[in-house]
Amino acid sequence: MTYKTSFITALVLAISINALAQEKPSGLQIVQNVYDRPEGNDMQSELTMTLINSRGDERVRIIKQFIKDFGKVEKKIMFFLKPADVRNTSFMNWSYDEEGRDDDQWIYLPALRKVKRISSDSKSDYFMGSDFTYDDLGDRHPSDDVHKLLREEKLNGEDCYVVESIPKDEEYMYSKTVSWIIKDKWIGLKKEFYDEDGEHLKTLTVKKYGKIKDYWVIQHSEMHNVQKDHTTRMELKNIKIDTGIADSKFTERMMKRGVK
Amino acid sequence: MRRTVLLFLLVLSGGIIAQEIGLSGYVRNYTGALLHGDYEYAILQNTFNFNFEHSRDRVSFKVNPYIYHYSDDEFQIDLREAYMDIFFESMDVRIGKQQIIWGKADGVFITDIISPKDLDEFLLRDFDEIRMGVTAVKLDYYIADNTFELVWLPVFTPTLMPDANSIWFPQLDFPVQPQFDYSQKEIKGSLKNSEVFAKYSALTSLIDFEIMAGYAWDDDPTLHISKIIDPVTHQLTGLTVTPRHHRLTLGGGSFSTTLGGWVVRGEGAYYSGKYFNSADPKLVDAVVKQNYIHYLLGVDYSLWDINLSAQFIQQAILDYDEAIEQDEFENTMTFLARRDFFRETLTLELFSYIGLNNSDALIRPRVIYDLADGFEILIGANIFTGDKGSFGQYDNNDMLYTKVKYSF
Numbered sequence: 153m154t155y156k157t158s159f160i161t162a163l164v165l166a167i168s169i170n171a172l173a174q175e176k177p178s179g180l181q182i183v184q185n186v187y188d189r190p191e192g193n194d195m196q197s198e199l200t201m202t203l204i205n206s207r208g209d210e211r212v213r214i215i216k217q218f219i220k221d222f223g224k225v226e227k228k229i230m231f232f233l234k235p236a237d238v239r240n241t242s243f244m245n246w247s248y249d250e251e252g253r254d255d256d257q258w259i260y261l262p263a264l265r266k267v268k269r270i271s272s273d274s275k276s277d278y279f280m281g282s283d284f285t286y287d288d289l290g291d292r293h294p295s296d297d298v299h300k301l302l303r304e305e306k307l308n309g310e311d312c313y314v315v316e317s318i319p320k321d322e323e324y325m326y327s328k329t330v331s332w333i334i335k336d337k338w339i340g341l342k343k344e345f346y347d348e349d350g351e352h353l354k355t356l357t358v359k360k361y362g363k364i365k366d367y368w369v370i371q372h373s374e375m376h377n378v379q380k381d382h383t384t385r386m387e388l389k390n391i392k393i394d395t396g397i398a399d400s401k402f403t404e405r406m407m408k409r410g411v412k
Numbered sequence: 413m414r415r416t417v418l419l420f421l422l423v424l425s426g427g428i429i430a431q432e433i434g435l436s437g438y439v440r441n442y443t444g445a446l447l448h449g450d451y452e453y454a455i456l457q458n459t460f461n462f463n464f465e466h467s468r469d470r471v472s473f474k475v476n477p478y479i480y481h482y483s484d485d486e487f488q489i490d491l492r493e494a495y496m497d498i499f500f501e502s503m504d505v506r507i508g509k510q511q512i513i514w515g516k517a518d519g520v521f522i523t524d525i526i527s528p529k530d531l532d533e534f535l536l537r538d539f540d541e542i543r544m545g546v547t548a549v550k551l552d553y554y555i556a557d558n559t560f561e562l563v564w565l566p567v568f569t570p571t572l573m574p575d576a577n578s579i580w581f582p583q584l585d586f587p588v589q590p591q592f593d594y595s596q597k598e599i600k601g602s603l604k605n606s607e608v609f610a611k612y613s614a615l616t617s618l619i620d621f622e623i624m625a626g627y628a629w630d631d632d633p634t635l636h637i638s639k640i641i642d643p644v645t646h647q648l649t650g651l652t653v654t655p656r657h658h659r660l661t662l663g664g665g666s667f668s669t670t671l672g673g674w675v676v677r678g679e680g681a682y683y684s685g686k687y688f689n690s691a692d693p694k695l696v697d698a699v700v701k702q703n704y705i706h707y708l709l710g711v712d713y714s715l716w717d718i719n720l721s722a723q724f725i726q727q728a729i730l731d732y733d734e735a736i737e738q739d740e741f742e743n744t745m746t747f748l749a750r751r752d753f754f755r756e757t758l759t760l761e762l763f764s765y766i767g768l769n770n771s772d773a774l775i776r777p778r779v780i781y782d783l784a785d786g787f788e789i790l791i792g793a794n795i796f797t798g799d800k801g802s803f804g805q806y807d808n809n810d811m812l813y814t815k816v817k818y819s820f
Contacts, residue, residue, distance in 0.1 A: 263538065
C-alpha cells in the first residue's frame with residue numbers, strides 16, 4: 153500500500169513537473185526577465201541619433217555616454233558632442249531602484265558655466281527632438297504596467313513572445329504597448345506604442361543586436377512615428393562593458409570638464 | 413593692428429590642423445533698431461568667436477578670442493578666456509583668464525561676483541558675454557560629491573560701464589553738471605590689492621548647495637561727491653564726482669532642490685563695507701558705509717510643456733538711514749516662460765525683470781528658429797517700461813533685433 157501510494161505520488165509529481173515545464177510564462181514574467189537581463193556593471197558608448205523627417209531630411213546628434221550600476225542607484229552621464237551649438241553640454245541622471253522615487257537630474261550649460269538641477273517630472277518629453285521620450289530611453293519598471301501574453305510568433309527568424317502592456321496610470325502618455333520579445337535572449341525585437349486614444353503612434357524596431365562580453369546589447373534601433381512619418385535612428389558605437397568606470401565619473405566635476 | 417590680429421588668427425587656425433587643436437565657435441550677425449524716433453540702429457555688430465582647445469592626459473588649455481566688428485568699421489578684439497588646466501587625482505588647478513560663475517540664481521548676481529559684468533549693452537548680451545574673464549588661479553579639491561574651491565585674483569577688474577555717449581549709460585541725477593575726477597578709480601595691481609574667494613559646495617540626491625565667502629573689491633565704483641558752494645550766496649555752484657572702488661567682504665550661500673515637479677532655488681549673501689550715496693548734509697563726500705543683505709527665492713516648473721521660472725530678489729540695507737538715496741528694500745522679480753515646438757527647432761521665450769519699487773520692467777520676448785543644426789535665427793524685442801529705476805531709465809531704448817548665428 154505504501155509502495156503503491158509512493159508510486160502514484162511520484163507519477164503525479166512527474167506529470168506536474170512536466171506540465172510546469174511546458175507552461176507558458178506569464179506576461180509579467182517575460183517583461184520581468186527583460187528588465188532583469190544582465191547588462192554588466194558599467195557601460196560606455198557613443199550614441200548617434202539621426203532624426204529623419206517625412207521629406208528625408210536628416211539631423212544628427214552625437215552623444216558620449218557612461219552608465220554605472222551602483223546597486224540601488226544607476227548613474228548615467230551624457231556629453232553632447234554634436235550639433236555644434238550644444239557641444240560641451242552635459243546631462244546627468246541618477247535613477248533609483250526604489251519604487252516611486254523620482255530620478256535626480258542635472259544639466260550643465262556651457263554658456264552659463266554652471267550645473268543646474270532640473271525636474272525629472274517630464275518623462276513624456278521627447279529627448280533632443282527625437283522620437284524617443286525620456287521614458288522610452290529608460291528602463292520602465294514591470295510593476296508600472298499590467299502585462300498579458302498575447303501569442304507566440306516568429307519575427308525575423310526569431311521565436312518571440314508577443315506581450316501587451318497596459319499602464320496602471322491612466323494619465324500615462326501611452327494607452328498600451330505591444331512588445332515582441334525573443335525567447336531565451338529576453339531582448340525586445342519590436343515594440344508598438346499606442347497613444348491616449350488607442351491609435352497606433354509609433355513603432356520601435358531593433359535592427360542589430362549582439363553579444364558583448366556575454367551581455368546581449370541592442371546596437372541599432374529605429375523609432376518610427378507613423379502618425380507624423382518621422383523616424384529616429386539610434387546607433388551605439390564603441391561599446392565597452394565592465395571596464396571599471398570610476399565612481400568619480402558621475403559628478404559635477406566631470407559634467408563641467410566634459411569628455412577629455 | 414587689425415590686420416596683424418586677423419593674420420595671427422589665420423595662422424593660428426592653420427596651425428591647429430597640424431597640432432590637432434580643437435576649434436569651435438560661432439559667427440554671428442546682430443542687428444537691432446530702436447522703436448522710437450527715427451528707428452535708429454541700436455547695434456549693428458558682426459561677431460567672430462573662437463574656442464581653441466587641446467587636452468592631454470593631465471593637462472589642457474582653452475583660448476577664447478573674440479572679435480566684435482561694428483558698422484563704423486570699429487573692431488573690438490579681446491580674449492574672453494585663456495587658461496590652462498592641471499588635473500590631479502582629487503584636485504584641479506586652473507590658471508589664467510577665466511569666467512567663474514557661482515550661485516543658483518538666473519540672471520541675478522548675488523554670490524556670483526567673481527567675474528565682473530560687461531554692461532556695455534546693459535544686461536542685454538548673452539550671459540557668457542556679460543561675464544568678463546578675470547585672471548585668476550582656481551583650485552578645486554574634491555571628496556566624492558563635495559567640492560572645496562579657492563580662487564585668487566591677483567588683479568582687480570571692475571565692471572565695464574558703457575561710454576558716456578552710449579544709450580546705455582546710466583541716468584545720473586545731479587542738480588548741476590558735475591566734473592568727474594577719475595584719479596582714484598584705478599586699483600593698483602599688488603598682492604595687497606588682490607581678491608580671494610572660497611566656496612564649499614555639494615551636489616547630492618537631496619539638495620545641491622554652496623557656502624561661500626569673499627574678500628573682494630566692489631565691482632561698481634562709489635560716486636564720492638564734493639560740493640562747491642559760493643561763499644557769498646551759499647548756493648551750489650559745482651559738483652566734483654570722484655568714482656572710487658572700496659573693499660567689500662561677503663559671505664553667503666545658495667541651494668537648489670526638487671519638490672515634486674518643482675525645482676526650488678535660493679541664494680543669499682551678507683555684504684559688509686558697501687558705500688551708498690546719501691543726502692545727509694553732514695557727510696563730506698555724500699557717501700555712507702552700510703552693510704546689506706541680498707537674497708533670492710526662485711522656482712522652476714513645467715506646465716503644458718512650457719518651462720516656467722520665477723524669482724523674487726530683495727536687497728535690504730541694514731541700519732538704514734532715511735538720507736540714503738537707495739531704498740531700504742529694493743525688490744525685483746524675474747519671470748521666464750519657454751516652450752519648444754517642432755522637435756526643438758522653434759523656441760518661444762519670454763523673460764522679464766520687474767522692478768517692484770519703481771514699477772519698471774524689462775520685457776524680452778524672443779523667437780528662435782533652428783534653420784539647420786547649429787544655425788539659428790533669433791528675432792527678439794527689448795521693451796522697457798516705467799520712467800525711473802534700473803529698467804525704466806531706458807524707456808526710450810525699446811528695440812527690435814535679430815541675431816543670426818552659425819555655430820561650428
